[in-house]
Amino acid sequence: xxxxxxxxxxxxxxxxxxxxxxxxxxxxxxxxxxxxxxxxxxxxxxxxxxxxxxxxxxxxxxxxxxxxxxxxxxxxxxxxxxxxxxxxxxxxxxxxxxxxxxxxxxxxxxxxxxxxxxxxxxxxxxxxxxxxxxxxxxxxxxxxxxxxxxxxxxxxxxxxxxxxxxxxxxxxxxxxxxxxxxxxxxxxxxxxxxxxxxxxxxxxxx
Amino acid sequence: xxxxxxxxxxxxxxxxxxxxxxxxxxxxxxxxxxxxxxxxxxxxxxxxxxxxxxxxxxxxxxxxxxxxxxxxxxxxxxxxxxxxxxxxxxxxxxxxxxxxxxxxxxxxxxxxxxxxxxxxxxxxxxxxxxxxxxxxxxxxxxxxxxxxxxxxxxxxxxxxxxxxxxxxxxxxxxxxxxxxxxxxxxxxxxxxxxxxxxxxxxxxxx
Numbered sequence: 001x002x003x004x005x006x007x008x009x010x011x012x013x014x015x016x017x018x019x020x021x022x023x024x025x026x027x028x029x030x031x032x033x034x035x036x037x038x039x040x041x042x043x044x045x046x047x048x049x050x051x052x053x054x055x056x057x058x059x060x061x062x063x064x065x066x067x068x069x070x071x072x073x074x075x076x077x078x079x080x081x082x083x084x085x086x087x088x089x090x091x092x093x094x095x096x097x098x099x100x101x102x103x104x105x106x107x108x109x110x111x112x113x114x115x116x117x118x119x120x121x122x123x124x125x126x127x128x129x130x131x132x133x134x135x136x137x138x139x140x141x142x143x144x145x146x147x148x149x150x151x152x153x154x155x156x157x158x159x160x161x162x163x164x165x166x167x168x169x170x171x172x173x174x175x176x177x178x179x180x181x182x183x184x185x186x187x188x189x190x191x192x193x194x195x196x197x198x199x200x201x202x203x204x205x206x
Numbered sequence: 207x208x209x210x211x212x213x214x215x216x217x218x219x220x221x222x223x224x225x226x227x228x229x230x231x232x233x234x235x236x237x238x239x240x241x242x243x244x245x246x247x248x249x250x251x252x253x254x255x256x257x258x259x260x261x262x263x264x265x266x267x268x269x270x271x272x273x274x275x276x277x278x279x280x281x282x283x284x285x286x287x288x289x290x291x292x293x294x295x296x297x298x299x300x301x302x303x304x305x306x307x308x309x310x311x312x313x314x315x316x317x318x319x320x321x322x323x324x325x326x327x328x329x330x331x332x333x334x335x336x337x338x339x340x341x342x343x344x345x346x347x348x349x350x351x352x353x354x355x356x357x358x359x360x361x362x363x364x365x366x367x368x369x370x371x372x373x374x375x376x377x378x379x380x381x382x383x384x385x386x387x388x389x390x391x392x393x394x395x396x397x398x399x400x401x402x403x404x405x406x407x408x409x410x411x412x
Contacts, residue, residue, distance in 0.1 A: 019226075
């Protein structure tokens with residue numbers, strides 16, 4: 001099982017978002033949509049052992065978490081508008097602190113990064129924070145011990161604005177290990193692709 | 207200099223495409239848009255040493271080539287709708303066999319894969335064909351000779367339907383080397399990300 005948490009610093013969390021303006025009025029929702037595609041899609045199918053948790057921290061608040069669950073996902077295509085449409089539907093139902101399914105495989109609730117990381121830590125899941133000065137994920141997959149941790153990892157990524165100070169403190173307090181995917185700072189969705197490729201390669205060499 | 211050629215088997219090549227339906231009526235134009243984003247964008251800027259050549263083989267015909275040139279590109283954002291909008295503008299101008307610029311950094315002309323590969327071959331550019339049974343690009347970057355070829359490479363990828371037989375024959379006749387990016391068949395845009403990451407890593411280790 002792998003989980004990807006993407007922090008949407010300005011991502012709108014209520015009302016009807018415009019699918020024609022995901023980058024603008026929806027608060028760079030396009031960044032999150034691309035991460036969903038990178039995490040769940042392969043050429044002829046879907047990665048079923050993955051959850052993508054989108055933290056929508058923008059207006060009007062409070063923060064919501066939309067989860068895309070690979071195992072039960074239906075009606076999702078790789079284009080940004082497709083995942084955007086499922087996020088739109090998730091934001092139109094009455095949210096509570098408990099997760100509700102809005103469409104098959106998509107869930108929504110009120111929540112923030114701190115609660116999410118606490119849940120994962122309580123379940124013994126290793127946390128990884130994507131950061132330029134982190135350890136190279138490809139190198140880490142060369143060692144069986146760290147490869148096993150990565151295979152069961154929870155990966156935390158920022159959006160186009162990165163991760164703000166208070167969230168970074170939350171991540172550090174949760175003892176996440178810093179990892180990186182190469183020498184150049186890339187789009188969040190590209191980082192997701194590179195993490196999964198490193199894991200695919202490790203699994204093929206087992 | 208690196209060039210990416212993406213074959214859009216059904217991609218519409220005339221008339222006004224709908225930005226609200228890139229996957230449907232525009233003939234999986236979303237696949238090509240994602241490749242443009244993967245090839246040209248990094249976290250805080252653009253890769254300037256890259257061209258992306260989209261071969262639009264669909265209706266109404268004949269086939270057109272839309273080129274995104276990193277060096278001179280303006281007004282491009284990472285979302286699919288942004289590159290889709292520039293493709294839309296390129297398809298609305300009168301095309302000829304000679305390239306015309308439709309918007310800054312975007313060029314269009316009539317043309318097909320065979321002519322394109324011939325031009326690259328005449329200029330001594332090494333051709334690489336992305337294929338599951340190809341040599342691993344990460345391994346190839348370990349050898350200085352092949353790394354230098356890759357750094358100057360022309361990369362040929364199919365879309366969601368792959369590469370049809372006649373195009374595959376054209377690619378083989380042009381003596382392209384087969385390369386792969388890992389053990390699992392991925393989206394074209396994900397493959398672009400993985401090729402560029404392998405090159406980034408090689409360059410950082412020089």
